Amino acid sequence: MQKKSTYVVAVVGATGAVGREMVSILEERKFPVSELVLLASDRSEGERIEFRGKNIPVRKLTKDSFAGVDIALFTAGSERSLKFAPVAVAAGSVVIDNSSAFRMDPKVPLVIPEVNAADLEGHAGIIANPNCSTIGLLMALKPLHDAAKIRRVVVTTFQSVSGTGKEAIDELAGQTVALLNFKDIEKKVYPHQIAFNCIPQIDGFLEDGATREEMKIAGETKKILGDDSFKVTATCVRVPVFRCHAEAVNIETERKLGANDARAALAGAPGVIVYDDPSRSLYPLQLDTAGKDDVYVGRIREDATVPNGLNLWIVSDNLRKGAALNAVQIAEHLTR
Amino acid sequence: MQKKSTYVVAVVGATGAVGREMVSILEERKFPVSELVLLASDRSEGERIEFRGKNIPVRKLTKDSFAGVDIALFTAGSERSLKFAPVAVAAGSVVIDNSSAFRMDPKVPLVIPEVNAADLEGHAGIIANPNCSTIGLLMALKPLHDAAKIRRVVVTTFQSVSGTGKEAIDELAGQTVALLNFKDIEKKVYPHQIAFNCIPQIDGFLEDGATREEMKIAGETKKILGDDSFKVTATCVRVPVFRCHAEAVNIETERKLGANDARAALAGAPGVIVYDDPSRSLYPLQLDTAGKDDVYVGRIREDATVPNGLNLWIVSDNLRKGAALNAVQIAEHLTR
Numbered sequence: 001m002q003k004k005s006t007y008v009v010a011v012v013g014a015t016g017a018v019g020r021e022m023v024s025i026l027e028e029r030k031f032p033v034s035e036l037v038l039l040a041s042d043r044s045e046g047e048r049i050e051f052r053g054k055n056i057p058v059r060k061l062t063k064d065s066f067a068g069v070d071i072a073l074f075t076a077g078s079e080r081s082l083k084f085a086p087v088a089v090a091a092g093s094v095v096i097d098n099s100s101a102f103r104m105d106p107k108v109p110l111v112i113p114e115v116n117a118a119d120l121e122g123h124a125g126i127i128a129n130p131n132c133s134t135i136g137l138l139m140a141l142k143p144l145h146d147a148a149k150i151r152r153v154v155v156t157t158f159q160s161v162s163g164t165g166k167e168a169i170d171e172l173a174g175q176t177v178a179l180l181n182f183k184d185i186e187k188k189v190y191p192h193q194i195a196f197n198c199i200p201q202i203d204g205f206l207e208d209g210a211t212r213e214e215m216k217i218a219g220e221t222k223k224i225l226g227d228d229s230f231k232v233t234a235t236c237v238r239v240p241v242f243r244c245h246a247e248a249v250n251i252e253t254e255r256k257l258g259a260n261d262a263r264a265a266l267a268g269a270p271g272v273i274v275y276d277d278p279s280r281s282l283y284p285l286q287l288d289t290a291g292k293d294d295v296y297v298g299r300i301r302e303d304a305t306v307p308n309g310l311n312l313w314i315v316s317d318n319l320r321k322g323a324a325l326n327a328v329q330i331a332e333h334l335t336r
Numbered sequence: 337m338q339k340k341s342t343y344v345v346a347v348v349g350a351t352g353a354v355g356r357e358m359v360s361i362l363e364e365r366k367f368p369v370s371e372l373v374l375l376a377s378d379r380s381e382g383e384r385i386e387f388r389g390k391n392i393p394v395r396k397l398t399k400d401s402f403a404g405v406d407i408a409l410f411t412a413g414s415e416r417s418l419k420f421a422p423v424a425v426a427a428g429s430v431v432i433d434n435s436s437a438f439r440m441d442p443k444v445p446l447v448i449p450e451v452n453a454a455d456l457e458g459h460a461g462i463i464a465n466p467n468c469s470t471i472g473l474l475m476a477l478k479p480l481h482d483a484a485k486i487r488r489v490v491v492t493t494f495q496s497v498s499g500t501g502k503e504a505i506d507e508l509a510g511q512t513v514a515l516l517n518f519k520d521i522e523k524k525v526y527p528h529q530i531a532f533n534c535i536p537q538i539d540g541f542l543e544d545g546a547t548r549e550e551m552k553i554a555g556e557t558k559k560i561l562g563d564d565s566f567k568v569t570a571t572c573v574r575v576p577v578f579r580c581h582a583e584a585v586n587i588e589t590e591r592k593l594g595a596n597d598a599r600a601a602l603a604g605a606p607g608v609i610v611y612d613d614p615s616r617s618l619y620p621l622q623l624d625t626a627g628k629d630d631v632y633v634g635r636i637r638e639d640a641t642v643p644n645g646l647n648l649w650i651v652s653d654n655l656r657k658g659a660a661l662n663a664v665q666i667a668e669h670l671t672r
Contacts, residue, residue: 152641156492156584158534158573172532177516180509191617196508196577198494198622200584200635200649205614209595209637231641235584235649237494240576241532248492248536248571250586259545278541281527286534299536301545305488305567313536313571 006034013076014038021324066091089125132322139295143269148253158246244286284315342370349412350374357660402427425461468658475631479605484589494582580622620651
């Protein structure tokens with residue numbers, strides 16, 4: 001991408017939960033935006049979103065939307081990415097795509113800047129943002145992998161409804177209100193009631209009984225670390241929480257890494273905060289992590305059931321580091 | 337215990353969440369009760385609980401409460417069990433204790449009837465009921481252990497607030513209502529807000545960074561299976577759900593056990609139901625399991641990151657099979 005002093009930036013899917021977060025983050029981080037182009041489907045046309053004190057109108061996404069756009073941040077689902085990302089690239093934009101459409105494409109870098117920024121070199125117009133659970137997990141695992149080489153990971157996720165989108169936030173709130181008023185609940189987004197319930201399914205199922213989400217975490221991790229032998233098995237669960245994803249993680253390392261060594265390795269890692277004081281009941285919580293940029297790690301303790309085992313608890317804001325922030329950080333790297 | 341045609345049964349802690357469930361289950365299962373003695377602290381004295389169409393008054397627990405009592409079901413916390421269980425035994429009662437007070441005592445059998453009923457032989461007056469998460473876990477693991485010998489278990493729990501008791505049920509409901517009305521929440525039971533949040537702490541912390549709950553699951557499992565080499569590492573998490581505990585479990589077995597073999601082994605086990613049809617989004621849910629006696633297992637799939645790995649998702653009603661039902665089943669065995 002040609003370096004400039006300011007850039008025309010488009011947000012595709014601007015009215016969604018992640019899209020709105022992207023607009024805020026571009027402003028907060030003073031990204032050098034000369035013009036912000038907000039794009040969405042017909043339904044949202046005419047809405048306005050505030051950016052630097054101005055109400056920017058949302059325009060309808062069409063094939064002609066990308067003329068003059070330098071950087072297009074896509075967060076409107078895989079189908080729209082597959083259709084419009086190539087159009088944007090043809091118009092000269094660099095696309096940073098938050099959907100899963102291109103993540104496993106060998107020509108497309110899949111990047112967490114703190115982990116594998118070097119993979120941005122030689123991109124062909126599209127860069128993929130990893131899955132929100134993958135980002136939180138790898139932010140914490142990379143420093144431990146560098147310190148002691150991780151051999152195997154067993155991860156169980158506690159994912160908030162905002163990972164599904166705005167309609168899911170409304171569904172959790174609406175069902176909760178209905179139940180507290182002894183009324184029938186409505187189910188539109190999830191196959192089962194999410195209020196006061198946990199659903200062990202995120203995305204569709206594959207032949208082998210895993211969900212796509214579970215497969216994504218395993219596959220994306222291998223690609224980002226550039227290590228096909230890296231072993232991850234995941235169980236992904238939706239919990240009745242509005243924002244932030246938590247992950248209970250068990251790892252086995254090649255070399256011994258005590259709990260204190262792990263804390264030291266994590267404390268030195270960019271974008272990671274160790275928050276781990278059991279004596280005062282302090283550990284990361286989804287509630288406290290909403291709106292935070294860093295990935296929080298606690299409950300760090302040795303697991304004696306394998307020679308070099310560790311357990312940890314990771315929490316990150318799925319809309320920020322898990323999506324919008326990571327995308328803007330990629331854009332920052334491209335403009336440096 | 338002397339076999340009789342009917343028994344005087346006491347429930348100690350009768351007004352709590354588990355105590356009330358014990359009374360219902362004694363009635364439902366037509367346990368041969370000649371007289372039901374309901375005991376609780378001063379606070380609950382005078383309350384009445386229905387049993388076989390009669391309202392039985394709750395009496396204050398004292399050292400004289402056990403005269404003539406054949407079977408005393410204790411569920412009033414460890415402190416009261418430590419104080420009053422020996423008194424009951426001295427008065428000639430057999431105590432079935434739902435607290436953790438005596439579970440690891442080598443003289444006290446720790447029993448899940450479907451798993452190790454034989455351990456009831458030669459008890460010395462007190463029999464311990466395992467932890468609610470241990471019971472759900474072992475009901476599902478025992479058939480797999482018999483089929484292929486389990487070497488290691490990594491378990492992450494999603495535990496409902498009813499595991500803490502009635503005050504915790506009120507706390508989740510109260511905090512939820514307060515938040516939906518934009519009011520401040522009250523915290524009495526948990527160290528952090530539980531409404532729309534997950535708390536990775538159940539019970540207090542030990543020196544090694546694990547919680548007592550996590551230690552209990554590992555220790556009780558070894559005792560119940562009579563195998564000190566059985567390896568379990570646990571992460572226990574409280575979730576904003578009223579009833580039933582879910583557990584995401586990863587196991588490694590000595591011999592290969594495919595997903596279908598595992599389903600077959602589980603389907604033949606007493607008290608276990610395989611509920612596993614991903615193509616129709618069917619898997620056990622906490623919501624559906626409330627009030628059920630069986631332990632439900634789904635999401636059964638092979639884990640290729642180890643030679644003989646399996647993932648499963650277990651849900652059981654923590655108040656019934658996880659506590660009250662298991663205790664009554666022990667009583668049934670003693671009277672057979």
